Amino acid sequence: MSKNIFRFFNKQKEFEQDILKNGMGYSGFYGDSFKRLKKNRMAMFCAMLLILIILVAVFAPVLAPYDPTYQDYSAVLASPGPAHPFGTDEYGRDILSRIIYGSRVSISIGIVAQVVASLVGVTLGAVAGYYGGKTDSIISRIMEIFQAFPDLIFAMAIMTFMGKGVLNLFIALGLLTWVRTARMIRGSVMQLKEKEYIEASRANGATTFWIITKGLIPNCLSTIIVLVTLGIPNAIMYEASLSFLGIGIQPPTPSWGNMISAAQTFISYRPLYSIMPGVAIMITVIAFNIFGDGLRDALDPKLKS
């Protein structure tokens, strides 16, 4: 009996020492969020899917059975078979290979456009939110002007004005989406700048630049991460739309958008030709969206009731 009691106290002591040594099992904000994310099966599945898609894009030359621009006139519009799993297009190019290479375009455009949008959006949003007053009014009016145009027509206008090309596509899509980021960051910064730790930081001798970059933006990081993840599928869709309309990625470079565009003539004859790039877009966009939603829930547990 007495032995048992001692064992209990020893256990207690061990436990206390363990806490002293390792803390209460806290792993910081992002550690906690990751734990929550891991519990969300659907989001984790989509994360795997996204990793897979990105790997496919990176290792396209290894994975693709053919050169995506190689034209085989002996197999024009071939039906699916062992040599060409999804068939070939009107120039005899392997559709599977073109889809694999197309992922490079879609993923890179999605990511780069979002990086551009975030850089512009976070900077302008933080400046507007922090300074308020006249600075805020000017930046807010600019944002309103950008939002006053229909998105697709705005992107088409920029592309026709600047000319076709991948770089211009990055810029056009970045310009299209920065407003949303800027608005969110502006709101967050306005709220955060009233916090006491910002005042404490100022009392510590921090300059405005220091406060914005080291005090405010790190506190907005989870918002930025979610915005980027949910913005990428948007950019992919816009790229596809623009390429479909013929002002995005130019053939022979394969992109999912321009493949669908080329396939529409043959839709009844070779349905797989237009369906497969569509499926690729759909899977990528859905995966990004579900993963982004999961990420938002994980980073902001208050949202989940």
Add this chain to the structure above:
Amino acid sequence: MGEKILEVKHLKTYFHTDAGLSKAVNDVSFSVEKKKTLGIVGESGCGKSITSLSIMGLVEIPPGQIAGGEIIFEGEDLLKKSEKEMSEIRGKKIAMIFQEPMTSLNPVFTVGQQITEALMLHEKLTKSEARKKGIEMLKKVKIPLAEKRFDEYPHQLSGGMRQRVMIAMALCCNPDLLICDEPTTALDVTIQAQILELINELKEETGTSVMMITHDLGVIAEVADDVMVMYAGKVVEYATGDQIFEKPMHPYTHGLMSCIPKLDGDDTKRLSVIEGMVPSFDEMPKGCAFCPRCPEAKDICRQKMPKLAEAEGRYVRCFKYTQEWEETGNE
């Protein structure tokens, strides 16, 4: 009188609000001597915090406005300094401890990153030097397992612990003046005593001067050499700590004193309170600001504002200690 480190002369800080002009700090003068502690006492909204923010240059302009006065710190007028010069003084020469330890630390950075903020800003130390100094500071404020706490986040610390971190942050550049804005209000009583003791100890050790802002006379009794009592943006009594506790002269100070529960007193008596509230700026009485709540007010108090005048070796803003008091009758 010893050497003065800070001298505030006729400071006026006003706020322009929709309801009109609020004179939050109205012609306040005081000084802090080297290695001494000045206590500033008053109810909420009497201008204590705005006084300290004015010294730090942290009053938001607009709506705020420093309408006049001088703040002489080490021989130079802080009000004439540019924003850049001020940010070099803040944190290095004048440091501040805030009221709410729970919200005064940035939740996304570790304690260590925040303590070393001032070191990196002012002394341009490298990361490893700053880390060493930061851990040393944590040990100085008596945080157990300093090396481990250094890498923890604020939410992993208790309130008292966070206030210690705030003190460590404030003192890591060896400031000449430490402004404590109600440093113990949010803490429970035992922790309060520990924190005050710590501030006193560190003051002795580093030789900084302290400006202690509080509404708690118990805190003043603990730490202050001189005491300034503020009411509605004005100084009403300015004396040494001993004088105040021996004999409070202004009726307001007297009222504050009798609000403190006495353990050895007659426990059947009700605790006395000062009736009413601090008047807001748009309903400020014509005469003495305290007269609507003053038990001894006479006609003269309602007609004009008394001056801050010397009486019995200290300064009091009350007609009771002037010639006019005897001449006017009670209604």
